[in-house]
Amino acid sequence: MTATAPQPDNAILLHACCGPCSIMSMSRLRDLGLAPTLFFYNPNIHPLSEYLRRREGLLAVARRLDAPVIFADEPSLSGEFDPSGESGPRAAHPGPWLEAMAALGPGMDDMKQRCPRCYDLRFVVAARVARSRGFTQFTSTLLYSRYQNRKAILEAGARHAGPDLAFLPEDFRPGLLEGVRLSKEWGIYRQQYCGCLLSEHERYKRLLEQDVTSPAP
Ligand code: SF4
Structure with missing residues (x-):
């Protein structure tokens, strides 16, 4: 796609993983005088029902904050920014994520190997969209989480930045408690x-450690 007209100097594309992580990330960027546009591309969210819930949450936050939002899975975007066809509804397909992890073999159980690939997968598309829409900077709500690998996120951001596109290494974590409060209130x-699916397994595998076959006392 040919590049669109340049965005205002303070425009920034904010890759968003979900609604709760976007609230204070948006707030912080606006406090810095920036004008963020949310961008949702997360083929790492499984299953699709979960993806849809997080998508809906982000849409609710965007409406609350009166923020522009781009969903990579919008039918109107089919083929717009991704020559491999991962925009439009295909953007929600887990195939690219599964392929990236399959290449790791058993290493996929190691978050130090798995998560950097996951960040790359999302940032390559975020950077492509940023460039195609005339943004000169981008960042991610992943930098709001205490649980993500911040060093790997910053490295992935730097890999997909360039002379024409900066990655803003903002630390959104100071807004964590307020973000939790607001997301609950809203x-x-x-x-x-x-x-x-691997993170879901890690979250719930302890249930397998309980002896559910024992008769109730
Ligand atoms: S646990 Fe890692 S690989 Fe899985 S969704 Fe989160 S960042 Fe991606």
Whole structure:
């Protein structure tokens, strides 16, 4: 796609993983005088029903904050920014994530190997969209989480930045408690695991350690 007209100097594309993580990330960027546009591309969120809940949560936050938002899975975006066809409804398909993890073999159980690939997968598309829409900077709500690998996120951001596109290494974590409070007050869906099936397994595998076959006393 040919580049669109340049955005205002203070425009920034904010890759967003979910609603709760976006609230204070948006607030911080606005405090810095920036004008963020939310961008949702997360083929790491499984299953699709969970993806849809987080998507809905982000939409609710965008409406609350009167913020522009781009969903990579919008039918109108089919083929717009991704030559491999991962925009439009295909953007929600877990195939790219599964392929990236399959290449790791058993290493996929190691978050130090798995998560940097997951960040890359999302940032390559975020950077492509930023460039195609005329943004000169981007960042991610992943930098709001205490549980994500911040060093790997910053490295992934730097890999997909360039002379024409900066990655803003903002630390959104100071807004964590306020973000939790607001997301609860606003009734925004709050997820119980990071996103992928492996993180869901890690979250709930302890249930297998309970002897559910024992008869009730
Ligand atoms: S744990 Fe989270 S960041 Fe890591 S691979 Fe899974 S979804 Fe991606």
